[in-house]
Amino acid sequence: MPPRFKEFYKPVPTSREVRQRRLSHERQLRSLQREQVFMGKRLCFRTPQESETESEYEFTPSDTTEIISGLKSTKHDVRVSSLTSLSTRLERPSEEVRNFIQDQGVELLIGFLNSTDADEKLQSLWCLTNIAAGEPGIAQTALAAVPYLLALLSSEDAEIQNQAIWAVGNLAAEGESARNQLFANGVLNPLVNVVMNTTDSTLLQTACFALSNMARMPNSYFNRLFDMDVPQSIARQLVQFKDDMGCVTELAWVCTYLTAASNSHQIDQIMATGAIETFLSCATKSSDIANTALIPIIRTLGNIAAGTDAQTHSLVSQEKFVQLLVRSIEKTSSRAIEKESLWVLSSVTAGSKADVNTMVNAGIITDLARIIEKQNFDLKKEAAYSLLNIAIVGQRISDLPNRDLVPEFVEFVNSQDVELVRMGIQYIALLFEQLPGRQGPELLRGVAGGIDALENQVAVTDDDNARSILSALIDDFYAEGSMM
Numbered sequence: 488m489p490p491r492f493k494e495f496y497k498p499v500p501t502s503r504e505v506r507q508r509r510l511s512h513e514r515q516l517r518s519l520q521r522e523q524v525f526m527g528k529r530l531c532f533r534t535p536q537e538s539e540t541e542s543e544y545e546f547t548p549s550d551t552t553e554i555i556s557g558l559k560s561t562k563h564d565v566r567v568s569s570l571t572s573l574s575t576r577l578e579r580p581s582e583e584v585r586n587f588i589q590d591q592g593v594e595l596l597i598g599f600l601n602s603t604d605a606d607e608k609l610q611s612l613w614c615l616t617n618i619a620a621g622e623p624g625i626a627q628t629a630l631a632a633v634p635y636l637l638a639l640l641s642s643e644d645a646e647i648q649n650q651a652i653w654a655v656g657n658l659a660a661e662g663e664s665a666r667n668q669l670f671a672n673g674v675l676n677p678l679v680n681v682v683m684n685t686t687d688s689t690l691l692q693t694a695c696f697a698l699s700n701m702a703r704m705p706n707s708y709f710n711r712l713f714d715m716d717v718p719q720s721i722a723r724q725l726v727q728f729k730d731d732m733g734c735v736t737e738l739a740w741v742c743t744y745l746t747a748a749s750n751s752h753q754i755d756q757i758m759a760t761g762a763i764e765t766f767l768s769c770a771t772k773s774s775d776i777a778n779t780a781l782i783p784i785i786r787t788l789g790n791i792a793a794g795t796d797a798q799t800h801s802l803v804s805q806e807k808f809v810q811l812l813v814r815s816i817e818k819t820s821s822r823a824i825e826k827e828s829l830w831v832l833s834s835v836t837a838g839s840k841a842d843v844n845t846m847v848n849a850g851i852i853t854d855l856a857r858i859i860e861k862q863n864f865d866l867k868k869e870a871a872y873s874l875l876n877i878a879i880v881g882q883r884i885s886d887l888p889n890r891d892l893v894p895e896f897v898e899f900v901n902s903q904d905v906e907l908v909r910m911g912i913q914y915i916a917l918l919f920e921q922l923p924g925r926q927g928p929e930l931l932r933g934v935a936g937g938i939d940a941l942e943n944q945v946a947v948t949d950d951d952n953a954r955s956i957l958s959a960l961i962d963d964f965y966a967e968g969s970m971m
Contacts, residue, residue: 528620528657529696530578531613531650546576546583554587558595563604570599570610577617585625588618593628600635605644612639612650619657626661629654633672640677649693652681656697663705670708675701675715682741683720688731691724695737702744713753718745722760725769732780735769739783742766746790754794758801763791767807774814778821785815785827792834799838809849816854822866829858829869836876843881852877856888859895864907867895871910875917884921893918893930893937900940908944909953915941916956919963928964938964 557569573592576584592614599611615636619629632654639651655674659666669675678701681694702712721738728734746757757763766784770776788808792799802808812835815828832851836843851873858870874892878884892914899911918927931937938961945957 527660527700528626529616529653530620531574531616531653532578546581546587548583551583551587555591555595558599563607566599567606567610570596570607570614574610574613574617577614577621580621580625585621588625589628593618593631597632597635600632600639605647608639609644609647609650612636612647612654616650616654616657619654619661623661626658627665629658630661630665630668633658633669633674637672637674637677640674640681645687645690648681649690652678652690652693652697656693656700659697659700659703666701666703666706667708669701670706675708675711679712679715679717679720682717682724686727688728688734691728692733692737695734695741699737699740699744702741702748704744704748709748712745713756717741718757718760718762721745722762722765725762725765729765729769732769732777735766736777736780736783738762739766739780739787742787743783743790746787749790751795751798754791754798758791758798763788763802764805764807767805767811770811771807771814774818778824781815781821781824782827785811785824785831788812789827789831789834792831792838796838799835800842803835803838803842803845809845812846813849813851813854816851816858825858825862826866826869829866829873833869833872833876836873836880838880840881843877843883847877847881847883847886852887856891859892864902864904867899868904868907868910871896871899871907871914875910875913878914878917878921884917889918889922889930890933894934897931897934897937897940900944901936912941912944912953912956912960915960919960928966931964 554569554573557565557572560566560569573584577588580588596611596614596618599607602608602611615629615632619626636651636655639647640655642648642651655669655678659669678694678698681690682698685691685694698717702709702717721741725735725738728738742757742762746754749757766787770781770784788802788811792802812828812832815824816832832846832855835846855870855874855877858866859874862870874887878887896911896914899907900915902908902911915927915931918930920927922930941957941961941964945954945961948954948957
């Protein structure tokens, strides 16, 4: 499998290892970004009418005493009111609230999970959900409630069931230890059963949120998700809820985590369910689909495209995949969507020559050149991977708008980013080697400071191979002058 760019500077074990190393690094970055921005944990907020201004002032020791007294009251309305007040304060907990939770708050809340009163049970779950959504020191305390939450995952009260699943989802985002503890307590079976069988949109979305967090790596049970036919369940529910973009989004996040950690056989299992075709239909049926839905779909496609050449080709063979990728790069107003799509494209163009030609024939070069010329360096870099792959794998260097691209790649050589410098040198070397006659040196000669950039790099680089390549390019550049 070809790498996303040829390694000019030092030999590598195999091209697949080069590709997988970069893929692994990018998965870690994207996972972190996703956890911070999208779905890591979710607070359960009350409406302004419900919360009034309670969470806007500091929780004092006297307030703690009042809450404890209310929670232990013999009056039902007082207990429910105290639980409601506490859940609101947990949206933005003060130091006093955090101390109360760590001291005795969770223990008191667990007591309500055994209550026969639905209101008390629900409000307690709401509190535990927000505790689990908090900082690690606070969230860890909610793990004591896991055995009690487990019993509520199959509750006949849909609202209580939904809130218990929500709390589990927040806890699963806490880390490997929390996920393994949830698994050891038997959370996975009832959670998968909900995803598999529910006909309720809200419940499905919450269950998928929790399941996607349980599917995060590292964990000790990943293969069990396939033994339990999770991919097949996702595909079936996707067909049933394909017109509900909230459900489509959450189902896509589950697939994102499944494909991120799957081996080649497991990717084949996911693709065999037909879920990818349904995701593509959902993503392309409207030009104004929300970015929140597009990101997990595109990320899932990227994970598959980074697999075997056969898996990549299976995607490229679908017209809707090409359509979505081109549209997301060409017309998107979202940097996040554009960057995700460029990541997918860099994997596709590192595949086979036939797949490169498919993307080139779809008109992708124009948009890549636009990004190289006008976008910030993070997007420039992503676009550069694909352009270099088109030149190398597709053997189409002469089809690139090289006169417009040379100044940009010279700027890469002048940058402080090692990867950009690498790509800049590689591109110029390709021009010199593959364009007929003296077209490569002539293009560089047309860029102010072009040869200076190479000479400056020779002086500063610590890489002997890089210095050798740069020296050869400089000699080739001046060879023209000696011939005139």
